[in-house]
Amino acid sequence: MTVLHNKVSRQLLRERLMKEDFRRVTLSFYRYFYVDDVQALRDALYIKWSALGCLGRIYVAREGINAQMSVPEHEMEAFTAHLHAVDGLQQVPLKIAVEDDGRSFIKLNVKIRPKLVADGLADGSFDVTNVGTHLTAEEFNQAMDLPGAVVVDMRNHYESEVGRFEGAVCPDADTFRDELPMVAQILEGKEEQPVLLYCTGGIRCEKASAYLRHKGFSQVHQLHGGIIDYVRQVRTQNLTNRFLGKNFVFDDRMGERISEHILAACHQCGQACDEHVNCANTACHHLFIQCSTCRVALSGCCSTECQAIMEAHQAGQAEQGGQAEQAMHDGQAEQAMRDGQAEQGGQAMHDRQAEQAQPSPSNQPSSVAQPTVYRKGRPPGRTEAAAPHAVHPA
Ligand SMILES: [Zn+2]
Numbered sequence: 001m002t003v004l005h006n007k008v009s010r011q012l013l014r015e016r017l018m019k020e021d022f023r024r025v026t027l028s029f030y031r032y033f034y035v036d037d038v039q040a041l042r043d044a045l046y047i048k049w050s051a052l053g054c055l056g057r058i059y060v061a062r063e064g065i066n067a068q069m070s071v072p073e074h075e076m077e078a079f080t081a082h083l084h085a086v087d088g089l090q091q092v093p094l095k096i097a098v099e100d101d102g103r104s105f106i107k108l109n110v111k112i113r114p115k116l117v118a119d120g121l122a123d124g125s126f127d128v129t130n131v132g133t134h135l136t137a138e139e140f141n142q143a144m145d146l147p148g149a150v151v152v153d154m155r156n157h158y159e160s161e162v163g164r165f166e167g168a169v170c171p172d173a174d175t176f177r178d179e180l181p182m183v184a185q186i187l188e189g190k191e192e193q194p195v196l197l198y199c200t201g202g203i204r205c206e207k208a209s210a211y212l213r214h215k216g217f218s219q220v221h222q223l224h225g226g227i228i229d230y231v232r233q234v235r236t237q238n239l240t241n242r243f244l245g246k247n248f249v250f251d252d253r254m255g256e257r258i259s260e261h262i263l264a265a266c267h268q269c270g271q272a273c274d275e276h277v278n279c280a281n282t283a284c285h286h287l288f289i290q291c292s293t294c295r296v297a298l299s300g301c302c303s304t305e306c307q308a309i310m311e312a313h314q315a316g317q318a319e320q321g322g323q324a325e326q327a328m329h330d331g332q333a334e335q336a337m338r339d340g341q342a343e344q345g346g347q348a349m350h351d352r353q354a355e356q357a358q359p360s361p362s363n364q365p366s367s368v369a370q371p372t373v374y375r376k377g378r379p380p381g382r383t384e385a386a387a388p389h390a391v392h393p394a
């Protein structure tokens with residue numbers, strides 16, 4: 001029987017990748033469609049893609065596929081031909097990372113998951129392919145001005161905390177699973193109004209728009225390609241940018257600046273800041289916002305307790321620290337993808353985009369957050385469950 005999993009060590013895989021004398025194309029795609037035999041599709045893709053030398057992180061579920069991968073440049077034609085011949089994946093659009101170094105993945109990982117994005121809904125409870133209208137950046141801008149339009153951020157609270165569309169409703173959700181019913185509740189009574197959904201790369205809105213249509217909302221629209229493609233369109237077509245602050249992405253920098261607005265505050269001292277960090281105590285790894293002053297004072301930790309733990313263990317762990325960190329990063333990336341975070345592809349893709357990104361200052365002055373000290377990990381104004389948080393920057 002064919003070995004359908006990779007058994008080689010990380011170190012060896014990395015060395016192998018560095019020695020390659022060809023270029024790789026980093027790409028991503030997703031689609032909701034009904035998969036009859038998940039295991040058979042998973043195995044077929046794994047066999048074909050390993051033969052082509054593809055690497056990446058791919059999730060296959062009964063409701064579709066979500067893939068972030070790298071393909072040897074000389075195999076792109078064969079890859080695309082095979083992919084588009086798969087039942088349900090005809091013409092699936094590939095998002096290709098421009099100027100990527102192709103080193104985003106070191107192995108091929110095709111996993112079976114109950115859901116593409118963890119949503120907590122029972123399979124078949126509604127038609128996931130009955131999605132909302134897809135809007136371009138220009139159409140989204142225009143639709144925001146429609147009478148009664150409600151803009152809804154379908155991301156988690158820590159994402160909308162540092163950046164969001166003007167006037168967007170930002171549910172206080174930790175996960176997409178929590179967010180769906182929350183949004184339906186927030187929008188109750190607005191069934192006939194235009195609802196404009198957006199997320200990072202578009203995949204969460206595919207599910208959310210189908211869910212809201214199922215709940216009786218008649219005018220559901222979604223930003224096609226998410227914030228990432230919105231920004232690209234705004235820059236290439238010279239459109240008005242209506243996204244304020246940072247687009248949170250799950251890479252090492254935790255976000256790309258889109259406008260000069262600082263919408264968030266340091267979770268420790270309350271000064272205006274939108275720099276996300278993970279607690280330097282790897283056993284904690286809590287995600288929070290920390291200014292540079294507090295970072296120095298607390299050695300990058302979320303609390304004095306974590307600082308003490310980290311400093312006590314630092315020397316002893318120096319030897320294995322690198323590995324632990326890598327494992328942690330992998331785990332985080334995987335969790336992120338499950339939650340629909342990393343829908344737009346690998347870390348390198350985001351890094352590249354960030355490098356190309358020029359901040360596009362708007363006419364509005366930067367808003368200054370009120371100095372507030374609040375409890376660990378929760379921004380002000382978002383501590384009450386299901387409370388919509390309309391944003392009106394200064
Ligand atoms: Zn601070």
Ligand SMILES: [Zn+2]
Pocket residue numbers: 279280281284285286301302303306
């Ligand atoms: Zn901590």
